[in-house]
Amino acid sequence: xxxxxxxxxxxVTIARLLDGVRHVAVGASSPMPAAASMLLRAQKLAAGAxxxxxxxxxxxxxxxxTNGGVELFDCAGQxxxxxxxxxxxxxxxxxxxNLVGAGEYPRSTVRWPGSFGSAYLYYVVxxxxxxxxxxxxxxxxxKVDFISAPGASPPEVQRSGGPYALLTSLGLFxxxxxRRRFRLVSLHPGHTLEEVTAATGFAFDVAPELGETxxxxxxxxxxxxxxxxxxxxxxxxxxxxxxxxxxx
Amino acid sequence: xxxxxxxxxxxxxxHDGCTLAIxxxxxxxxxxxxxxxxxxxxxxxxxxxxxxxxxxxxxxIGAGLVGTVETSAVSLGEAGGAPCFNRAVRAGSIRxxxxxxxxxxxxxxxxxxxxxxxxMRGLIxxxxxxxxxxxxxxxxxxxxxxxxxxxxxxIHPDVAIFHAPLADRDxxxxxxxxxxxxxxxxxxxxxxxxxxxxxxxxxxEDETVAAGVLPALYVxxxxxxxxxxxxxxxxxxxxxxxxxxxxxxxxxxxxxxxxAYLADYLAGRCP
Numbered sequence: 001x002x003x004x005x006x007x008x009x010x011x012v013t014i015a016r017l018l019d020g021v022r023h024v025a026v027g028a029s030s031p032m033p034a035a036a037s038m039l040l041r042a043q044k045l046a047a048g049a050x051x052x053x054x055x056x057x058x059x060x061x062x063x064x065x066t067n068g069g070v071e072l073f074d075c076a077g078q079x080x081x082x083x084x085x086x087x088x089x090x091x092x093x094x095x096x097x098n099l100v101g102a103g104e105y106p107r108s109t110v111r112w113p114g115s116f117g118s119a120y121l122y123y124v125v126x127x128x129x130x131x132x133x134x135x136x137x138x139x140x141x142x143k144v145d146f147i148s149a150p151g152a153s154p155p156e157v158q159r160s161g162g163p164y165a166l167l168t169s170l171g172l173f174x175x176x177x178x179r180r181r182f183r184l185v186s187l188h189p190g191h192t193l194e195e196v197t198a199a200t201g202f203a204f205d206v207a208p209e210l211g212e213t214x215x216x217x218x219x220x221x222x223x224x225x226x227x228x229x230x231x232x233x234x235x236x237x238x239x240x241x242x243x244x245x246x247x248x
Numbered sequence: 249x250x251x252x253x254x255x256x257x258x259x260x261x262x263h264d265g266c267t268l269a270i271x272x273x274x275x276x277x278x279x280x281x282x283x284x285x286x287x288x289x290x291x292x293x294x295x296x297x298x299x300x301x302x303x304x305x306x307x308x309i310g311a312g313l314v315g316t317v318e319t320s321a322v323s324l325g326e327a328g329g330a331p332c333f334n335r336a337v338r339a340g341s342i343r344x345x346x347x348x349x350x351x352x353x354x355x356x357x358x359x360x361x362x363x364x365x366x367x368m369r370g371l372i373x374x375x376x377x378x379x380x381x382x383x384x385x386x387x388x389x390x391x392x393x394x395x396x397x398x399x400x401x402x403i404h405p406d407v408a409i410f411h412a413p414l415a416d417r418d419x420x421x422x423x424x425x426x427x428x429x430x431x432x433x434x435x436x437x438x439x440x441x442x443x444x445x446x447x448x449x450x451x452x453e454d455e456t457v458a459a460g461v462l463p464a465l466y467v468x469x470x471x472x473x474x475x476x477x478x479x480x481x482x483x484x485x486x487x488x489x490x491x492x493x494x495x496x497x498x499x500x501x502x503x504x505x506x507x508a509y510l511a512d513y514l515a516g517r518c519p
Contacts, residue, residue, distance in 0.1 A: 029326060058274055060483065068427030069272060069299060073350035077369060101337070105375065106344045111334040114321030116300065119348035120370035150373040156394040157372050
């Protein structure tokens with residue numbers, strides 16, 4: 001059997017970060033977070049544990065909202081969504097995310113689509129997982145050019161949510177709410193601290209027990225490549241086909 | 249309901265400076281109105297994307313109809329960035345009212361309720377809020393300690409347009425669970441709808457169906473346009489034609505490419 005691929009390692013890592021959530025929401029074009037959510041659900045089901053609800057935006061099959069596009073946000077505001085994912089064109093060391101553009105706003109030299117729901121969800125979803133595969137100084141900057149949503153807020157601002165972890169193609173960081181900084185907790189196999197430091201435009205802490213990002217046991221890999229991949233193909237056919245080819 | 253209304257009549261209702269509300273890609277975009285609108289060419293439109301814009305917004309921007317875009321994003325989804333929007337941003341040729349999805353919904357909700365604003369969590373400390381002087385941070389009047397919250401003013405579009413699967417002859421429109429379409433209609437002065445099918449029997453006959461109906465009270469006119477959302481999909485009816493959107497994205501990368509595409513588009517040579 002093909003050993004765990006880097007992509008699969010990211011998926012199982014996200015599934016670990018989601019452990020314990022009751023309801024996870026996944027953005028429209030986020031196949032890996034969707035796969036991770038489905039993996040977690042399959043694992044919980046097999047263990048006879050409570051199963052997380054998964055809402056995939058834009059999907060008909062994996063979306064049980066009946067009150068239009070606003071319901072996701074209402075649901076999050078009510079505290080009914082425990083985890084969500086954000087990417088971003090830029091992310092800085094204070095956990096600020098920029099989905100709007102590089103350069104001076106409003107005439108951004110590089111314009112991205114826009115903030116979508118981030119300027120709200122980042123404040124009200126307890127476990128926001130920042131997921132950006134491209135790990136370069138262009139993405140991980142010292143200070144974002146536009147704050148779609150800030151990583152932290154002054155104490156008087158009511159806020160139940162915020163950054164929880166940052167996962168990239170090189171490693172996994174956790175966000176330290178007190179220090180308002182990221183802490184590198186593990187490196188993916190084949191990558192070094194020096195490499196991560198060179199590719200990161202902001203300063204970060206390093207966990208004393210910095211180790212290798214965990215892989216998956218045989219049972220997890222079976223679940224991932226079996227029922228999860230089949231289920232994912234219904235919503236993300238192109239991604240699933242590519243994944244299937246990578247492990248053939 | 250007004251009888252014998254055409255797409256051109258609806259386009260004519262969109263006047264210079266009109267605040268025009270359009271829905272997100274997957275909610276039912278009245279794409280068939282795009283070409284009539286561009287031919288009619290009202291100027292300086294204030295586009296309200298509910299809550300994000302796609303190919304329709306990009307075409308209207310590229311054709312020079314839009315002065316202001318109020319949105320939480322403009323994107324072609326899988327086909328990538330919205331080329332005309334991005335160009336207009338770089339050129340500074342459109343005013344941006346940068347928003348976030350729930351703030352667009354909040355503004356429409358305020359209008360729906362006939363109240364001046366709706367308060368909303370989040371936003372404080374973001375550059376989204378910093379660039380919206382029309383939003384106000386207020387103190388929660390019910391809190392004993394400091395509790396800042398953002399007041400989002402009502403959004404009152406002049407015109408809303410969208411596409412839905414079904415209407416009856418009385419002008420009642422079936423929107424199912426796409427409730428943002430109702431929110432748009434409640435908030436807007438005039439709402440025009442294109443539909444796949446118009447049926448003779450009233451949508452209120454069956455209580456199960458009636459729960460998903462936007463009453464004619466809020467709808468000025470309905471025009472039957474089969475496949476009226478294409479190349480976007482229509483929930484429960486047909487999927488999006490992603491290849492067509494990708495073709496548009498490629499063509500519109502340059503102003504010349506966009507002009508050529510637009511000429512074909514207006515001539516009915518691309519969907």
